[in-house]
Amino acid sequence: MSPTVALFAIFFVALMAGVPVAIALALSSICYLLIADMGLAIMANQFYSGMDSFVLLCIPGFLLAGGLMNGGGITDRIVSFGNAWFGHIRGGLAMANVSASMIFAGISGTAVSEAASIGSVMIPAMKRSGYDAPFSGAVTAVASTVGPIIPPSVPMIIVGTLTGLSVGKLFIAGAVPGLLMGLTMATIAYVIACKRGYPKGEKVSMRERLRATRGAIWAILMPVLLIGGLVSGIFTPTEASIFAVVFSLLVGFFVYKDLTIGKMLACMAETISGTTGILLLVGFANVFAWILTSEGIPQQIAAGLLSITDNKYLLILLINLLLLLVGMFMETIAALLILFTPLLAVATQIGMDPIHFAVMMVINLVIGLTTPPVGVCLFVAQGIARVSLVEIAKAAAPFIIGNIVLLFFVAYIPGLSLWLPALFGM
Amino acid sequence: MLSSFMRFIERINLIAATLLLVVLICVVLIQVVARPLPIPSPPWTEEVARFLMVYVVAFGCAMATRHRELVNVDILVNLLPARPRAALHIVIDLIILVCTVLLFVNAIEYVEHTAMREATTVPIQMSWITTCVLVIMANIALFTLWNLVTDFVQLVRGTTAEPSQENAA
Numbered sequence: 292m293s294p295t296v297a298l299f300a301i302f303f304v305a306l307m308a309g310v311p312v313a314i315a316l317a318l319s320s321i322c323y324l325l326i327a328d329m330g331l332a333i334m335a336n337q338f339y340s341g342m343d344s345f346v347l348l349c350i351p352g353f354l355l356a357g358g359l360m361n362g363g364g365i366t367d368r369i370v371s372f373g374n375a376w377f378g379h380i381r382g383g384l385a386m387a388n389v390s391a392s393m394i395f396a397g398i399s400g401t402a403v404s405e406a407a408s409i410g411s412v413m414i415p416a417m418k419r420s421g422y423d424a425p426f427s428g429a430v431t432a433v434a435s436t437v438g439p440i441i442p443p444s445v446p447m448i449i450v451g452t453l454t455g456l457s458v459g460k461l462f463i464a465g466a467v468p469g470l471l472m473g474l475t476m477a478t479i480a481y482v483i484a485c486k487r488g489y490p491k492g493e494k495v496s497m498r499e500r501l502r503a504t505r506g507a508i509w510a511i512l513m514p515v516l517l518i519g520g521l522v523s524g525i526f527t528p529t530e531a532s533i534f535a536v537v538f539s540l541l542v543g544f545f546v547y548k549d550l551t552i553g554k555m556l557a558c559m560a561e562t563i564s565g566t567t568g569i570l571l572l573v574g575f576a577n578v579f580a581w582i583l584t585s586e587g588i589p590q591q592i593a594a595g596l597l598s599i600t601d602n603k604y605l606l607i608l609l610i611n612l613l614l615l616l617v618g619m620f621m622e623t624i625a626a627l628l629i630l631f632t633p634l635l636a637v638a639t640q641i642g643m644d645p646i647h648f649a650v651m652m653v654i655n656l657v658i659g660l661t662t663p664p665v666g667v668c669l670f671v672a673q674g675i676a677r678v679s680l681v682e683i684a685k686a687a688a689p690f691i692i693g694n695i696v697l698l699f700f701v702a703y704i705p706g707l708s709l710w711l712p713a714l715f716g717m
Numbered sequence: 718m719l720s721s722f723m724r725f726i727e728r729i730n731l732i733a734a735t736l737l738l739v740v741l742i743c744v745v746l747i748q749v750v751a752r753p754l755p756i757p758s759p760p761w762t763e764e765v766a767r768f769l770m771v772y773v774v775a776f777g778c779a780m781a782t783r784h785r786e787l788v789n790v791d792i793l794v795n796l797l798p799a800r801p802r803a804a805l806h807i808v809i810d811l812i813i814l815v816c817t818v819l820l821f822v823n824a825i826e827y828v829e830h831t832a833m834r835e836a837t838t839v840p841i842q843m844s845w846i847t848t849c850v851l852v853i854m855a856n857i858a859l860f861t862l863w864n865l866v867t868d869f870v871q872l873v874r875g876t877t878a879e880p881s882q883e884n885a886a
Contacts, residue, residue, distance in 0.1 A: 309794035310809050311787035317816045335824035335850050342771050345763050348745065351738060351773065526749055529766075533745040556735065563734045564786050567777030570770075571853070572788060622788045664792050 341577025352532020357399030363543025382484020397514025428676030441469030618659020
């Protein structure tokens with residue numbers, strides 16, 4: 292068996308057997324290096340180099356900031372804000388759910404934490420108000436996927452680490468597609484709500500709305516401050532993440548006063564665990580990527596795809612179909628670490644801007660968080676809504692189709708991703 | 718006895734990682750605060766923050782391994798009944814153990830090589846930093862060994878093993 296065949300075969304078998312992705316990457320790399328008689332000395336070096344990056348410091352920063360904001364009582368206030376403004380519309384709670392996810396996305400860079408935080412408040416409230424449980428869970432799951440698109444975004448940080456692209460620019464490039472994703476989901480929720488006759492709440496007074504807005508203002512301010520700081524060059528993404536931590540601590544302890552030392556320590560423990568999982572993946576993926584590069588695999592994949600067609604639009608379609616398939620089975624960051632560099636080689640050959648390609652690929656892979664068989668956000672929402680996977684997957688289908696349509700808009704209209712960074716002169 | 722010892726080790730790791738995370742935040746904060754001030758920014762903050770982060774990961778491995786928080790595709794694992802699931806967990810544990818022990822042994826040479834280099838901005842031998850690779854492998858191996866014992870007990874008893882967890886972006 293050739294070392295390259297062994298590399299891929301062992302990786303996929305280990306992955307499907309449930310071996311942690313980081314260890315599956317390590318195992319396949321070990322087997323490759325042993326079969327190729329290259330020794331394992333290179334592994335520690337590549338593993339350490341992969342983790343030793345200043346940009347990666349954003350990850351604990353944004354994970355901790357999101358956790359602290361949630362622990363500080365922000366979730367209830369964001370939900371109240373959404374209810375106050377959208378609750379009176381038919382299907383208003385579903386729209387409040389989407390708007391809450393969009394605001395939460397400006398604090399947290401991950402979808403799973405959003406699904407758990409917003410879902411724990413919104414799903415029971417929607418069920419009590421007469422919404423179907425599968426629909427309530429599905430809206431929460433799909434809405435949470437704006438988390439990694441609206442800045443800050445952990446997958447964008449990974450792309451920046453892999454390629455050296457500006458993380459600040461990647462963040463800003465995700466803003467418009469993220470807002471469009473939110474609008475798409477709110478529209479679909481509204482149409483379904485009208486069709487099924489879901490309830491609408493009491494219209495609240497302007498004073499109530501302003502009070503709810505005041506409650507959520509710190510959460511709304513956070514992304515504004517982060518984007519403002521990045522665009523104006525006041526701080527780098529890493530510094531922005533630490534600024535977000537300090538901001539969250541101040542808001543949690545002194546403004547909302549819901550944060551306690553115990554909650555803070557629990558958030559730190561979660562951050563450590565989450566960061567460890569991601570960085571181990573990055574370290575071992577760096578070894579795997581080194582092997583791929585030394586074997587010329589990215590070039591071979593590019594040549595293989597280009598041999599099918601050299602039509603730019605068809606190739607974008609092919610890449611997206613491949614990624615949708617991968618996203619159904621593989622977690623976002625793992626898929627990015629393994630596939631981003633090889634596919635970027637194809638994208639650049641057909642004249643795609645790397646920033647545009649990154650936004651497209653991240654949107655594509657986060658759609659996979661809501662598709663069975665491996666849709667982590669779907670699992671989280673399913674657990675809270677207490678419905679079967681089939682029920683929630685059926686309810687999520689219209690939203691997933693909407694997101695796929697949006698994905699193709701983003702894929703074929705570069706301006707949707709590139710306009711905002713250009714506007715800010717990035 | 719073994720269980721309380723391992724919990725103690727896990728706690729020590731958590732405390733170390735938490736303290737390092739706090740220091741890391743303070744170090745980057747110094748960088749942010751120093752920038753607008755009319756004094757030169759300290760040159761060491763970026764490098765020290767990176768070093769702190771790799772050690773946060775080194776100590777964080779204990780919890781992540783013990784609670785099976787490393788990202789995995791768990792379709793097959795969760796489809797299995799209790800005994801076969803525990804058996805598969807044992808196979809997975811053994812794979813993790815073999816990989817980490819192999820990498821630990823090979824990383825020793827790498828750490829020794831880096832003893833000849835010094836960090837760019839702080840007077841510290843790089844081997845002190847790259848030792849984090851050894852700590853990572855040792856922690857994963859140690860806590861996988863503990864998981865192995867737990868899984869073996871579950872296999873014998875036929876009780877349900879903890880389903881593996883996924884965390885994702």
